Amino acid sequence: MKRRKFDAKQMPAKIGNELDDRFKLASPVRGLLTKVFPDHWSFLLGEIALFSFIVLLLTGTFLALFFEPSMVHVVYDGSYTPLRGIGMSKAYESTLHISFDVRGGLVIRQMHHWAALLFVASILVHMGRVFFSGAFRKPREANWVIGFILFILAFFEGLMGYSIPDDGLSGTGLRIVHGITESIPLIGSWAAHALFGGEYPGEVIVTRFYILHVLLIPGIMLALIAVHVGLVFAQKHSQWPGPGRTEHNVVGYRMFPNYVSKQGGFFMLVFAVIALMGGLFQINPIWLFGPYEASVVSSGSQPDFYVMFLDGLVRLFPSWELSGFGFTLPAVFWPAVVGMGVAFTVPLLYPFIERRFTKDKAHHNLLERPRDNPTRTAVGAMVTSIWLITTITGANDIVADKFNISLNAMTWGGRIGIVVIPVITFFITRRICLGLQQHDREVLAHGIETGIMRRDANGRFYEVHQPLTSEVDEHGHPKVLEYNGWTVPKKMNRVGALLPAVKGFFKPVELPSETPRREVEGDDRSREEIEAGRR
Amino acid sequence: MSAAHHDSSAAEPVDVTDGKLTKFDIVKEGLRRDGIEILHYEPAFPVPGTKAEKRIERFIALCFTVAGLGALGFVAVFAFWPWEYEFAELGTAESWSKWYTPMLGLTLGLALAGLGIGILTWSKKLLPVEELVQERHDGGSAQEDRIITGATLSNVVDETGIKRRPLLKRALLFGAAPLGLAAIAPLGTLITPPGDDLVTTGFSPAKNHGEPVRLMLKDGTLVRPDMVSVGGQITVFPAIPGGATNEYADSPTLLIHLRQEDADKARANAYDMYKGAMWGNYIAYSKICTHIGCPASLYEQQTNRLLCPCHQSQFLITDNAKPVFGPATRHLPQLPLAVNEDGVFYAVSDFLVPIGPAFWERG
Numbered sequence: 036m037k038r039r040k041f042d043a044k045q046m047p048a049k050i051g052n053e054l055d056d057r058f059k060l061a062s063p064v065r066g067l068l069t070k071v072f073p074d075h076w077s078f079l080l081g082e083i084a085l086f087s088f089i090v091l092l093l094t095g096t097f098l099a100l101f102f103e104p105s106m107v108h109v110v111y112d113g114s115y116t117p118l119r120g121i122g123m124s125k126a127y128e129s130t131l132h133i134s135f136d137v138r139g140g141l142v143i144r145q146m147h148h149w150a151a152l153l154f155v156a157s158i159l160v161h162m163g164r165v166f167f168s169g170a171f172r173k174p175r176e177a178n179w180v181i182g183f184i185l186f187i188l189a190f191f192e193g194l195m196g197y198s199i200p201d202d203g204l205s206g207t208g209l210r211i212v213h214g215i216t217e218s219i220p221l222i223g224s225w226a227a228h229a230l231f232g233g234e235y236p237g238e239v240i241v242t243r244f245y246i247l248h249v250l251l252i253p254g255i256m257l258a259l260i261a262v263h264v265g266l267v268f269a270q271k272h273s274q275w276p277g278p279g280r281t282e283h284n285v286v287g288y289r290m291f292p293n294y295v296s297k298q299g300g301f302f303m304l305v306f307a308v309i310a311l312m313g314g315l316f317q318i319n320p321i322w323l324f325g326p327y328e329a330s331v332v333s334s335g336s337q338p339d340f341y342v343m344f345l346d347g348l349v350r351l352f353p354s355w356e357l358s359g360f361g362f363t364l365p366a367v368f369w370p371a372v373v374g375m376g377v378a379f380t381v382p383l384l385y386p387f388i389e390r391r392f393t394k395d396k397a398h399h400n401l402l403e404r405p406r407d408n409p410t411r412t413a414v415g416a417m418v419t420s421i422w423l424i425t426t427i428t429g430a431n432d433i434v435a436d437k438f439n440i441s442l443n444a445m446t447w448g449g450r451i452g453i454v455v456i457p458v459i460t461f462f463i464t465r466r467i468c469l470g471l472q473q474h475d476r477e478v479l480a481h482g483i484e485t486g487i488m489r490r491d492a493n494g495r496f497y498e499v500h501q502p503l504t505s506e507v508d509e510h511g512h513p514k515v516l517e518y519n520g521w522t523v524p525k526k527m528n529r530v531g532a533l534l535p536a537v538k539g540f541f542k543p544v545e546l547p548s549e550t551p552r553r554e555v556e557g558d559d560r561s562r563e564e565i566e567a568g569r570r
Numbered sequence: 571m572s573a574a575h576h577d578s579s580a581a582e583p584v585d586v587t588d589g590k591l592t593k594f595d596i597v598k599e600g601l602r603r604d605g606i607e608i609l610h611y612e613p614a615f616p617v618p619g620t621k622a623e624k625r626i627e628r629f630i631a632l633c634f635t636v637a638g639l640g641a642l643g644f645v646a647v648f649a650f651w652p653w654e655y656e657f658a659e660l661g662t663a664e665s666w667s668k669w670y671t672p673m674l675g676l677t678l679g680l681a682l683a684g685l686g687i688g689i690l691t692w693s694k695k696l697l698p699v700e701e702l703v704q705e706r707h708d709g710g711s712a713q714e715d716r717i718i719t720g721a722t723l724s725n726v727v728d729e730t731g732i733k734r735r736p737l738l739k740r741a742l743l744f745g746a747a748p749l750g751l752a753a754i755a756p757l758g759t760l761i762t763p764p765g766d767d768l769v770t771t772g773f774s775p776a777k778n779h780g781e782p783v784r785l786m787l788k789d790g791t792l793v794r795p796d797m798v799s800v801g802g803q804i805t806v807f808p809a810i811p812g813g814a815t816n817e818y819a820d821s822p823t824l825l826i827h828l829r830q831e832d833a834d835k836a837r838a839n840a841y842d843m844y845k846g847a848m849w850g851n852y853i854a855y856s857k858i859c860t861h862i863g864c865p866a867s868l869y870e871q872q873t874n875r876l877l878c879p880c881h882q883s884q885f886l887i888t889d890n891a892k893p894v895f896g897p898a899t900r901h902l903p904q905l906p907l908a909v910n911e912d913g914v915f916y917a918v919s920d921f922l923v924p925i926g927p928a929f930w931e932r933g
Contacts, residue, residue, distance in 0.1 A: 071704035214862025296693035303686030314675005330822030365928035
């Protein structure tokens with residue numbers, strides 16, 4: 036029999052047919068290729084978290100090839116001469132080994148740490164976007180909850196990650212973890228004993244945190260991220276209001292090629308930023324901190340930024356210890372355990388809390404501009420202000436030092452600030468939202484302020500407004516437009532008063548389109564007026 | 571909007587096997603069948619081969635070339651750049667190896683950024699500009715579907731007969747619940763009684779065959795009064811095996827040689843239990859902060875305050891090291907001092923109250 040000629044052109048079709056015969060793929064694949072995604076820059080914040088997580092998995096795997104999570108005592112004999120001959124744990128020694136004696140180890144270690152910071156930071160910002168735009172409302176409450184659990188897991192994942200090198204700084208952090216655990220009423224000392232496997236610091240905590248850090252928590256996170264992204268996919272992304280956009284459709288571009296190419300490019304960019312930071316910016320130089328010794332601490336002992344709010348709370352809380360009947364309720368229990376508990380549960384339940392107040396049971400696929408929900412925005416701003424105050428307080432010794440402020444003044448400032456500032460923030464934010472709302476309505480009714488002053492026959496001065504519609508009501512006034520939930524143009528250049536910018540750096544790439552600039556005498560004058568208005 | 575959708579759904583299905591259709595016609599038909607409508611679709615460059623298009627093409631090609639060169643550079647640096655660490659005082663290093671990590675980051679970053687910017691430019695500048703509308707189908711299933719699925723589910727429950735067989739229900743509960751307990755029971759291994767770990771330190775004579783424990787420096791040198799100058803302070807440890815290691819993380823102690831007037835003040839202020847705990851003008855306080863256990867080690871001579879750098883608790887050493895600022899509630903426990911016939915400091919007893927942060931049973 037004559038062997039059929041191999042036809043490369045037919046191969047893709049052939050493979051496609053063979054696959055479809057077995058898996059019946061044609062229709063689902065088409066659905067995937069043409070799935071429509073709405074577009075907005077703020078929808079990419081969560082992607083940064085996803086991409087950093089991938090970088091964390093990659094770099095973490097490399098580190099795990101060399102890191103030894105053991106507290107066995109060894110004497111250092113590596114390349115870093117200042118620490119030679121000093122006793123330390125195996126964990127610290129192997130971290131030094133990665134930093135100095137593994138080819139490319141330091142860059143991977145620093146990328147891992149920078150990626151971790153970027154991961155948590157992008158989660159926070161992404162969460163802010165979802166919160167302030169109301170994207171967590173029905174039907175997306177479950178995804179908010181999953182996302183927030185991911186944040187909590189990221190928090191502990193990071194905390195454990197910077198604890199396991201067992202350097203001077205991370206040991207100080209562990210001591211605080213121990214002190215906080217100890218403060219829990221009734222079971223505190225038993226819980227701390229169980230966690231550390233005996234008296235602090237014991238010999239197992241690094242090993243235990245390590246297995247949680249590399250297996251258990253990332254495993255749960257991976258599963259939750261899959262559900263998180265899967266739900267976004269299944270429920271279809273929410274979108275900002277705009278012309279043609281309703282609660283029942285998605286306006287945007289197709290997954291292939293537009294969305295996927297943007298995602299792919301963006302992933303490379305995020306990865307690039309992490310690589311550059313890992314190579315160029317030093318982070319956590321553990322060799323400068325020395326091995327952990329219980330008697331040694333330095334000033335400026337800060338945790339990673341996302342833990343600083345907790346440290347700040349602990350710094351601010353007054354020395355209110357309760358004791359009686361032979362028992363003690365340590366002061367640190369309130370800010371550390373109760374504070375953390377509140378910080379990790381109230382936001383988790385926020386969609387349900389808000390719904391209890393608004394009694395809103397409708398589906399929401401259109402996002403809300405922050406100004407259109409002043410109370411929620413004010414609550415968000417208030418929480419942000421609390422977070423900022425506590426986070427800054429978490430570094431108040433540094434602030435006091437750099438700005439030459441008394442340390443005690445910083446503490447008192449924080450104590451008073453955390454009571455007063457959130458309340459003020461709430462009311463100011465609310466007023467700003469209402470003001471912005473009002474201004475939107477004003478522009479829709481009267482048009483854009485052009486900055487052109489005219490004087491009428493009576494001698495009265497008035498500003499010329501550019502109406503947003505050419506339709507007029509029965510009195511000949513421009514019609515009052517209805518607010519539709521999206522941006523109202525408030526500057527003349529938003530409605531095309533400016534000529535398009537000429538592209539090109541040294542010389543124009545293309546000559547600007549021939550806009551008839553000076554055709555008619557009257558047209559010419561109105562153009563000049565508008566340009567005068569923008570100067 | 572919705573009117574446009576009605577138009578498309580009302581249209582007759584196109585016969586996609588018709589050979590006269592272009593590829594894009596078939597794509598459009600697919601979109602129509604999936605309830606997707608094209609609002610706007612135009613090629614980025616309707617006239618191919620313009621100067622502007624060529625320029626973008628060249629730029630993207632340049633990006634990818636940079637990416638390739640960056641990646642090759644990364645591999646080359648990784649393999650051939652001198653990487654072995656050589657220690658040198660800050661600013662004096664002349665070796666190439668100190669640029670190893672920055673070069674790796676730079677080349678890798680360049681490679682990734684080149685690829686990323688190239689792909690993004692391609693996506694934003696060369697792909698057709700498009701806007702499409704897709705119907706959402708959320709808001710739950712049809713009522714009928716819910717009824718059918720609900721009936722199916724509850725039928726499954728009925729078929730197991732668990733409702734009319736209460737004995738089985740209880741038996742199952744009895745069988746499964748202990749299994750849950752059994753699953754978590756092994757974790758019980760973690761729990762061990764804290765015993766007196768939290769209330770004793772390395773200065774307890776029990777750790778030294780009943781003999782009082784002497785004070786030593788980190789290197790093991792026994793501490794004598796002349797080792798601390800007036801107004802000075804040193805960190806001391808119990809002179810027992812491993813006394814200066816993390817095994818006795820609760821034992822680091824500050825030995826302070828007070829100035830005369832401060833020592834008088836400290837003696838006058840001393841709580842009853844601490845009367846006579848000083849030796850001469852020497853006083854010793856636990857270094858472990860009573861807040862959450864950092865070493866409270868920053869000693870401000872002028873004000874006689876000890877500051878814990880973690881949360882800024884401040885302790886007044888001329889007054890029993892009681893907290894005067896910050897979140898700490900308790901004074902730093904004092905170690906009763908004496909000097910033996912060899913002129914070496916020793917602890918008369920362990921700390922009189924538990925050192926470090928408070929806990930429930932502390933009382």
